[in-house]
Amino acid sequence: MTEDRIALHELIGKSADADFLREMVGFAAQRLMELEVEALTGAGYGERSDERLTKRNGYRERTWETRAGAIDLRIPKLRRGSYFPAFLEPRRTAEKALIAVIQEAYVQGISTRNVDELVKAMGMTGISKSQVSRLCEEIDDRVQAFLTRPLEGDWPFVWLDATYVKVRQDGRIVSLAAILAIGVNTDGRREVLGLGLGLSEAETFWSDFLRSLTRRGLRGVKLVIADAHLGLKAAASKVLGATLQRCRVHCMRNLLSCVGKAHQTMVAATIRTAFAQETAEAAHEQWRRVADSLRPRFSKLAALMDEAEFDVLAYMAYPKDLRTKLHSTNPLERLNGEIKRRTNVVGIFPGEGAVTRLVGALLLEQHDEWAVCRRYMTMESLTELCHPPTADPLSIAAE
Numbered sequence: 252m253t254e255d256r257i258a259l260h261e262l263i264g265k266s267a268d269a270d271f272l273r274e275m276v277g278f279a280a281q282r283l284m285e286l287e288v289e290a291l292t293g294a295g296y297g298e299r300s301d302e303r304l305t306k307r308n309g310y311r312e313r314t315w316e317t318r319a320g321a322i323d324l325r326i327p328k329l330r331r332g333s334y335f336p337a338f339l340e341p342r343r344t345a346e347k348a349l350i351a352v353i354q355e356a357y358v359q360g361i362s363t364r365n366v367d368e369l370v371k372a373m374g375m376t377g378i379s380k381s382q383v384s385r386l387c388e389e390i391d392d393r394v395q396a397f398l399t400r401p402l403e404g405d406w407p408f409v410w411l412d413a414t415y416v417k418v419r420q421d422g423r424i425v426s427l428a429a430i431l432a433i434g435v436n437t438d439g440r441r442e443v444l445g446l447g448l449g450l451s452e453a454e455t456f457w458s459d460f461l462r463s464l465t466r467r468g469l470r471g472v473k474l475v476i477a478d479a480h481l482g483l484k485a486a487a488s489k490v491l492g493a494t495l496q497r498c499r500v501h502c503m504r505n506l507l508s509c510v511g512k513a514h515q516t517m518v519a520a521t522i523r524t525a526f527a528q529e530t531a532e533a534a535h536e537q538w539r540r541v542a543d544s545l546r547p548r549f550s551k552l553a554a555l556m557d558e559a560e561f562d563v564l565a566y567m568a569y570p571k572d573l574r575t576k577l578h579s580t581n582p583l584e585r586l587n588g589e590i591k592r593r594t595n596v597v598g599i600f601p602g603e604g605a606v607t608r609l610v611g612a613l614l615l616e617q618h619d620e621w622a623v624c625r626r627y628m629t630m631e632s633l634t635e636l637c638h639p640p641t642a643d644p645l646s647i648a649a650e
Contacts, residue, residue, distance in 0.1 A: 277322040284336050288327045305331040394611035398446055405471025406434040412583040414590055416606055417599045429610050437633050439626035443618040448603055454482025461490040497562035499578040509552040531567035570632050586617055
């Protein structure tokens with residue numbers, strides 16, 4: 252202990268201000284590892300003792316990235332058993348999943364671009380299949396438990412969106428749709444509901460995915476907010492008995508693609524007048540009025556407006572304070588962007604299991620963040636919407 256104090260005093264005296272915190276963290280971490288190893292071996296460094304359980308076997312180097320900077324650690328090794336410092340173990344689930352996916356691609360010899368550089372940058376050399384299996388099993392258990400958990404209560408609003416990833420399947424590379432589902436319950440809180448993978452967005456795929464959610468307890472859905480995916484509207488009505496709200500943002504992009512850039516600003520401003528109406532009836536009237544006014548010059552645009560009217564204005568039937576949250580898939584955009592950023596790093600996934608592992612881990616993290624955030628919708632609006640006041644039986648009898 253006296254030697255430790257002397258070393259600490261020397262460290263304080265010699266370190267520059269900029270490096271002081273990093274050196275202090277490194278000193279404390281190294282001393283903590285020595286104490287933990289002493290407890291495992293039953294004796295101090297170089298100490299002879301009949302109570303010794305095992306012996307030391309040198310050190311292995313590891314760089315520890317901290318907020319104070321990179322710290323070079325010398326982790327003690329044991330002749331029997333293993334030791335790894337507890338303060339290095341915690342990692343975000345998604346980071347573990349990303350490492351596991353890259354390791355799996357590396358072990359299986361998949362020539363994903365930059366995989367070798369990424370592996371080297373992470374300090375992972377000589378990766379064995381057993382290490383990959385252990386890491387993947389730990390993550391897969393947590394992700395599967397999360398994605399198959401029971402869904403309790405009513406979920407009046409559900410958002411669906413898809414992002415596409417490249418997957419190696421039967422010796423070829425295919426584009427796989429990863430469908431994300433989030434919902435708001437009657438308490439006004441957002442939760443991640445599920446993840447679905449498929450090669451096609453036909454009605455059968457959407458029906459199977461929605462049925463998997465209903466088997467887990469999804470009920471009380473009134474509105475499904477999504478883009479105009481093939482078969483989704485029919486599946487939402489058949490399986491959930493819900494109305495489809497077509498994403499207003501995506502719909503506007505589709506409509507504006509029918510006109511030249513010189514007219515897009517004018518056309519967009521004209522269409523938005525329908526969204527500015529106070530009631531659903533007024534919104535539908537204005538939508539048809541705008542379509543008719545644009546029809547002589549932009550017939551294709553007007554035809555698309557006729558087709559999209561009821562889907563893109565479905566949210567207008569709900570209370571005004573909820574409309575800004577219901578008219579688009581924006582609540583999923585940030586999550587989708589983060590998933591895209593991580594999956595782009597991987598490039599080509601070795602299989603569907605790797606996609607579920609990484610995307611599922613990201614969804615699990617987002618779910619945990621939402622659990623401690625404030626409510627996404629007010630309980631007052633949802634209570635009135637989901638549990639409308641019942642008529643007084645006495646007044647009914649009087650009538």
